[in-house]
Amino acid sequence: MDRQHKITCVVCPRSCVGTIAADGDGIKSVSGFLCKRGEEYGRAEVTSPTRMLTTTVRINRAILPLLPVVSSRPLPRDMLLTCARHLAAVRVEAPVREGDVIVKNILGLGVDIVAARDMTVYEGARFD
Numbered sequence: 001m002d003r004q005h006k007i008t009c010v011v012c013p014r015s016c017v018g019t020i021a022a023d024g025d026g027i028k029s030v031s032g033f034l035c036k037r038g039e040e041y042g043r044a045e046v047t048s049p050t051r052m053l054t055t056t057v058r059i060n061r062a063i064l065p066l067l068p069v070v071s072s073r074p075l076p077r078d079m080l081l082t083c084a085r086h087l088a089a090v091r092v093e094a095p096v097r098e099g100d101v102i103v104k105n106i107l108g109l110g111v112d113i114v115a116a117r118d119m120t121v122y123e124g125a126r127f128d
């Protein structure tokens with residue numbers, strides 16, 4: 001039996017809402033999207049949804065205690081929590097430059113986690 005998925009397209013500000021019918025063998029029909037890009041987005045949302053991961057990792061000797069990080073590409077949505085838990089145990093040393101790779105190929109998914117901003121050393125601190 002087909003299952004109906006209502007998908008709101010986020011590719012452009014029109015936010016079309018499409019309907020995708022699918023069963024265990026795959027997608028049966030796609031409707032409601034105004035363009036091909038939306039159709040492709042909707043299909044991907046049903047078959048293999050992905051999301052960018054944005055979070056923070058702990059950083060030593062820096063002006064702030066947490067460094068914002070982001071995935072270099074979207075990750076499988078069902079792996080986001082596992083990746084976030086993995087990053088909770090990561091600690092880096094200042095200084096860090098925006099774009100520096102913080103975790104290469106996280107959990108073997110082929111996606112790097114990179115720094116989302118520069119983070120300088122806190123000059124007022126004593127690190128004995």
Ligand code: SF4
Nearest residue numbers: 009012015016034038
């Ligand atoms: S389906 Fe096309 S027009 Fe509609 S929101 Fe998506 S990209 Fe924009």
